[in-house]
Amino acid sequence: MVITGRLIGVGVGPGDPDLITMKAIKVLRNAPAVAYISANGRPSMARYIAAQYLGGSAKEIKITLPMHPSSEIADAAYGEGASRISADLEQGRDVAVLCEGDPLFYGSFGHLLDRLRGQYPVEIVPGVSSVMAAAAAAEQPLAYAAEAFSVLPATMSEEGLSTRLKASDAAVIMKLGRHLEKVRSVLEKQGLMERAIYVERVTGPEQKVMPLSELDHADTPYFSLILVTRQ
Amino acid sequence: MVITGRLIGVGVGPGDPDLITMKAIKVLRNAPAVAYISANGRPSMARYIAAQYLGGSAKEIKITLPMHPSSEIADAAYGEGASRISADLEQGRDVAVLCEGDPLFYGSFGHLLDRLRGQYPVEIVPGVSSVMAAAAAAEQPLAYAAEAFSVLPATMSEEGLSTRLKASDAAVIMKLGRHLEKVRSVLEKQGLMERAIYVERVTGPEQKVMPLSELDHADTPYFSLILVTRQ
Numbered sequence: 143m144v145i146t147g148r149l150i151g152v153g154v155g156p157g158d159p160d161l162i163t164m165k166a167i168k169v170l171r172n173a174p175a176v177a178y179i180s181a182n183g184r185p186s187m188a189r190y191i192a193a194q195y196l197g198g199s200a201k202e203i204k205i206t207l208p209m210h211p212s213s214e215i216a217d218a219a220y221g222e223g224a225s226r227i228s229a230d231l232e233q234g235r236d237v238a239v240l241c242e243g244d245p246l247f248y249g250s251f252g253h254l255l256d257r258l259r260g261q262y263p264v265e266i267v268p269g270v271s272s273v274m275a276a277a278a279a280a281e282q283p284l285a286y287a288a289e290a291f292s293v294l295p296a297t298m299s300e301e302g303l304s305t306r307l308k309a310s311d312a313a314v315i316m317k318l319g320r321h322l323e324k325v326r327s328v329l330e331k332q333g334l335m336e337r338a339i340y341v342e343r344v345t346g347p348e349q350k351v352m353p354l355s356e357l358d359h360a361d362t363p364y365f366s367l368i369l370v371t372r373q
Numbered sequence: 374m375v376i377t378g379r380l381i382g383v384g385v386g387p388g389d390p391d392l393i394t395m396k397a398i399k400v401l402r403n404a405p406a407v408a409y410i411s412a413n414g415r416p417s418m419a420r421y422i423a424a425q426y427l428g429g430s431a432k433e434i435k436i437t438l439p440m441h442p443s444s445e446i447a448d449a450a451y452g453e454g455a456s457r458i459s460a461d462l463e464q465g466r467d468v469a470v471l472c473e474g475d476p477l478f479y480g481s482f483g484h485l486l487d488r489l490r491g492q493y494p495v496e497i498v499p500g501v502s503s504v505m506a507a508a509a510a511a512e513q514p515l516a517y518a519a520e521a522f523s524v525l526p527a528t529m530s531e532e533g534l535s536t537r538l539k540a541s542d543a544a545v546i547m548k549l550g551r552h553l554e555k556v557r558s559v560l561e562k563q564g565l566m567e568r569a570i571y572v573e574r575v576t577g578p579e580q581k582v583m584p585l586s587e588l589d590h591a592d593t594p595y596f597s598l599i600l601v602t603r604q
Contacts, residue, residue: 151509153501153505155394156499158396159395160394160395160396160399161394161395161396161498161499162394162395163386163391163392163393163394163395163501164390164391164392164393164394164395164398165389165391165392167395168391244501244505244508244509245509246505246508246509246513246514246515247505247508247515247516248515248516248517248518248520248522251514252514252517253517255512255514256514259512264512266508266509266510266512267392267509268387268392268501268502268505268506268508268509269501269505270384270394270475270499270500270501271499271502271505274384274475274477274478274499274500274502275499277475277477277478277497277499278382278475278476278477278497278498278499279497281486281490281495281497282477283477283482283483283486283487284477284478284479285478285479285524286479286483286484287479287526287528287548288526288528288529289479289526290523290524290525290526290529290533290537291479291523291524291525292521292522292523292524292541293516293521293522293523294521294522295518295519295520295521297518297519298519298521302521305540306521306540306541309536309537309540310523310537317518
């Protein structure tokens with residue numbers, strides 16, 4: 143009988159290493175192997191957050207993804223990452239996959255889970271999402287009891303964003319990157335600029351929080367978002 | 374010169390005391406006063422989670438709300454709660470408001486913040502939401518990169534739920550309580566029953582996770598929700 147390792151998705155929170163949970167810390171302290179995504183070979187934020195909690199001898203599995211991969215390239219990278227994780231699981235080693243924010247909320251972990259589920263025991267440690275952290279930084283309630291709340295990727299079409307914003311009482315628009323002008327135009331047409339707050343690199347040392355109307359540059363980093371809430 | 378205390382909204386996570394963040398623990402250890410909502414005078418889950426981290430001498434401010442208050446009654450209760458918190462802040466004492474899940478995501482803290490903001494320094498510690506914890510329990514990704522995700526209170530009208538579900542790639546329907554049959558009917562009409570997972574009392578000792586189609590009772594607790602995700 144071979145006992146395989148567990149696949150553990152670990153949310154390490156939005157950036158501030160203190161926004162990690164006790165449960166994640168306990169998993170990291172004992173993890174014999176950790177895996178993480180590195181976009182474009184750049185240092186992984188999740189790896190940075192987890193670093194201070196990891197045992198010294200944890201094996202590291204770095205999965206490299208290009209910055210804006212085609213779905214074929216992403217598919218191949220997740221497939222290769224899943225096989226490398228699988229090799230450790232087969233040897234009975236637990237593998238903790240380090241996930242910025244929460245593992246199952248717009249992260250890469252879902253793609254690894256989809257490839258490995260059913261074959262290995264799975265455990266998932268939820269984490270604090272950048273959406274909740276952005277609301278905390280802006281001191282702005284995301285949603286009240288009876289409200290409909292949406293999370294919309296800025297990559298959607300102008301029409302798609304527009305329709306869904308109209309059906310929402312409050313929203314977060316994520317992954318702004320190069321889509322800021324399109325998003326600004328949608329918000330202006332719906333008279334929502336006054337309710338829009340821009341948040342960049344939330345909880346990190348370079349965090350910025352400001353009314354969207356005061357943002358004067360067009361090139362926003364990938365890790366930026368807009369809150370549209372009741373004010 | 375009088376130095377007032379800070380109003381601190383502290384997310385303590387969805388139920389499992391290990392799903393609290395390091396940051397929340399640090400705040401609770403030093404909090405001279407804590408406030409929390411008690412629905413119908415019942416024990417507060419947030420108070421229970423925080424208990425093991427609180428210093429022994431913290432003053433407690435219990436704010437009682439009836440179970441399904443009218444907006445006038447809720448208004449009066451939040452108003453009275455805010456004044457009691459205010460009295461401590463005026464004496465220079467920090468008050469940590471204990472919030473289940475995240476403080477600004479469908480919680481009561483927004484109502485207290487709205488009444489006290491601008492008068493006192495504010496700090497907010499985001500927490501793990503029951504939405505992310507439910508996805509972790511179900512081992513089901515909530516949303517992938519390009520998807521539109523909605524959070525919908527089951528208290529909405531059938532038409533409101535229906536329209537918004539159609540515009541979403543994935544959704545969570547919260548606060549089920551007595552609204553299960555309405556929600557089930559909406560999901561059936563859109564052919565979504567196969568994608569619906571029911572989660573009750575997430576991360577607690579009595580947690581239940583099952584396909585919605587296998588749920589055979591109609592009276593669901595308030596702390597239950599349905600995930601509708603890509604499968």
